[in-house]
Amino acid sequence: MQLKPAFSLSRLLTVGEVAERSGLAVSALHFYEAKGLISSIRTRGNQRRYGRDVLRRLGIIKVAQRVGIPLAEIQTAFETLPQSRTPTVEDWQKLSALWKDDLDARIKQLSxxxxHLTGCIGCGCLSIDACPLRNPFDVLGRQGAGARLLDPDA
Structure with a gap:
């Protein structure tokens, strides 16, 4: 990101300040920056300085990760946001709408x-090839590896 003449370095945050305010390790900030999720400018002494908008971006990253959104999807979503300003409520609504269908599908799969998990363990056999209730004669084994009843798309 280019330093604009109107920017004052005193208004920018050091990496330590961002780490403290966001609750993230400095190494995590460096990682997110390397992945293009956040950006900084460098001082003449080659120290990172961050705009205050980075705190909102980090908040979005943390929330998205908490619900299981992969970093690659977060990065793709961030590409729709302007780099020059703090993400707004409207920006968050757009981003969360992008992830809603995926979250709904994962909620359905987890449900x-x-x-099925308690029913399967509840039978006591703990063996998919011997379970007369869930998989008689290992019918599911012929369809391939993995938990077939729990992953209907496999």
């Missing part, structure tokens, strides 16, 4: 897993 299915939860509902």
């Amino acid at each position: 299915l897993l939860r509902d």
Whole structure:
């Protein structure tokens, strides 16, 4: 990011200040910057300085990661945001809308897993090839490896 003449270095945050305010390790900030999720400018002494908008971006990253959004998807979503300003409520609504269908699908899959998990363990056999209730004669084994009942798309 180019330093604009109107920017005052005193208004920018050091990497330590960003780490403290965001609750993230300095190494995490460097990682996110290397991945293009956040950006900094460099002082004449080659020290990183961040605009205050980086705190909002880091908040979005943390929330998105908490619900399981991969960093690659977060990065793609961030490409739709202007780098020159703090993301707004409207920006967040657009980003969260992008992830809603994926989250709904994962919630459905996790609910299915939860509902079938107790039933499968509850039978006591703990063996998919011997379970007369869930997989008689190992029918599912002929369809390939993996948990077929828990992953209907596999």
